[in-house]
Amino acid sequence: MPVTSSRAVAIVNPATRGKVSRIAELLRAAAPPDTRLDIYPTGYAGHAAELARLHAASADLLIAVGGDGTVAEVAGAARAAKIPIGIIPGGSTNITARELGIPTNTFLAARLLFEDHTIRTIDAGISGDRVFLHMAGAGMDSLLFDLANPALKRKVGWMAYLPAAFEALRRPLSSFTIRSEEMSIERVRSPLVLVANGPSIIAPVLQLDTRIRSDDGYLDVLVVTATRPAELARVLARMAMRRMSGSPFVQAFKTREVEIAAEPEIAIQLDGDVFGTTPARFTIDPGSVRIVVPRP
Secondary structure (H helix, E strand, O other): OOOOOOEEEEEEOOOOOOOHHHHHHHHHHHOOOOOEEEEEEOOOOOHHHHHHHHHHOOOOEEEEEEOHHHHHHHHHHHHHHOOOEEEEEOOOOOHHHHHOOOOOOHHHHHHHHHOOOEEEEEEEEEEOOEEEOOEEEEEHHHHHHHHOOHHHHHHHHHHHHHHHHHHHHOOOOEEEEEEOOOOEEEEEEEOEEEEEOOOEEOEEEEEOEOOOOOOOOOEEEEEEOOOOHHHHHHHHHHHHOOEHHHOOOEEEEEEOEEEEEEEOOOEEEEOOEEEEEOOEEEEEEEEEEEEEEOOO
16 A cells, blocks of 8 residues: 655665665655655664654654664654554665565665555564564674674675674673573573574575564574584574474573573674673564565
């Protein structure tokens, strides 16, 4: 269905891949004459969320231009205002957009917002005052995002994470304590603890487990207990089969709320952005985010 909004607000991360001026031009060309389109660039970390909250009350559509982190920040404001969010993918992986079938081509993504489309409702993961749509984690993934070179990410996309991955592998493991109503895991050494709202990593073809869904009202917690190369290889083999939860070196469970602590403390990531350290609490808000997507 075409957007009938009178005001659309685009929040643009200047670090997005592609020229910001060209993206703005395509958005203005796609917007109907009777739609007011305002475009605001971000200036610092967390600014996308601030801008989205500031304008959400007077907007009918919020548009996130950037990667998964920017999308999650804008989605938090859209969720609170109960309005839909559109996405112009511009990050290094764009997992949220790609899983939903949103075009990575800017011209097509801009047209989708104002022409024929449908609205997909998904769950929102919550940690503190932040929303994540795809995945949170602590361990190798948070180190990977923390160590990745931002300039290299803009230049070569997901391949920028390879040098960071090698560095993350050299770091000592933390001892995790994970507690929820469904499961209690005490002081387990782990290279990676994931709290998933979506199944994929890096690209939609690389799915952790096909049983993970973003609209089932649950978070999927996966605790990797492999600490040796041979054990890690078996985990990766299961992941290649899209059945990571079936590995003997992965403890997996579904929950609506989980608390994670680590010794020593370790950074956590939400949709690719490092945000604080353990201990951290994660909850799910079912069906609270509405996203503009192509028709099936």
